[in-house]
Amino acid sequence: MNGTGTTQAPAERPPAKMDLWRRLDERLGRRQFLLKAGWACFWAFLGGWLLSNLRYLFPNVLYEPTLTFKAGQPDEYPLGVSTKWKKTNRVWIIREPAGFYAFWARCTHLGCTPNWFDAEQRxxxxxxxSNFNTEGDVIAGPAPKPLWRCAIRLADDGQILIDKARLENRPDARRKGDFFLPYHSA
Ligand code: FES
Structure with missing residues (x-):
């Protein structure tokens, strides 16, 4: 009884907190739960280990375009710079009145791929x-040497054959031998 003569109901107790441990304890028993968790970790580890080992059976292989390729018949090319093979083979083919030569489309500074600007002939x-002229010589920028030319010749079937495995950029050597293909339309 309180001072006013009324009887106070006992304060309601908050319900006992059912924490996770307690629930698991009731349902499985703590020992059983730990055992199952241990097995789950073991199988997860084993699965991850097996998967990472299987990954070794499939090595990373880069399928790069071949270094030698046929670029079609010479008469398909008008005079000037052809960008037809730049995307797929990183090569420009240049036709001039006396014949053909081909550049590897790779800047001699740090290896970026330059673009051809027909209006400026650069x-x-x-x-x-870096800027290069149609001979591949550096006319601006930090590139230390001219563009590389690829070996070029006619294949047995009359198509232009480009070989990027053989390169030349010395001014006295790049317009002869395997790096310049003399050609006159029939
Ligand atoms: S990579 Fe071409 S100028 Fe630097």
Whole structure:
């Protein structure tokens, strides 16, 4: 009884907290739960280990375009710079009145791929601004040497054959031998 003569109901107790451990304890028993958790960890580890080992059976292979490729018949090319093979083979083919030569489309500074600007008759590298003329010589920017020319010849079937495994850029050597294909239309 309190001072006013009324009887106070006993304060309601908050319901006992059913924490996770307690629930698991009731349902499985703590020992059983730990045992199952241990097995789950073991199988998860084993599965991960097996998967990572299986990954070794499939090595990373880069399928790069071949270094030698046929670029079609010479008469398919008008005079000037052809960008037809730049995307697939990283090569430009240049036709002039006396014949053909081919550049590897790779800047001699740090290896970016320049773009051809027909109106300016220049190859311009987007990375640090090197410019090359149609002979491949550096006319601006940090590139230390001319563009590389690829070996070029006619295959037995009359198509132009480009070989990127053989390169030349010395001014006295690049317009002869395997690096220049003399050609006159029939
Ligand atoms: S990579 Fe071409 S200018 Fe630097």
């Amino acid at each position: 190859f311009k590298c987007p990375c640090h601004g």
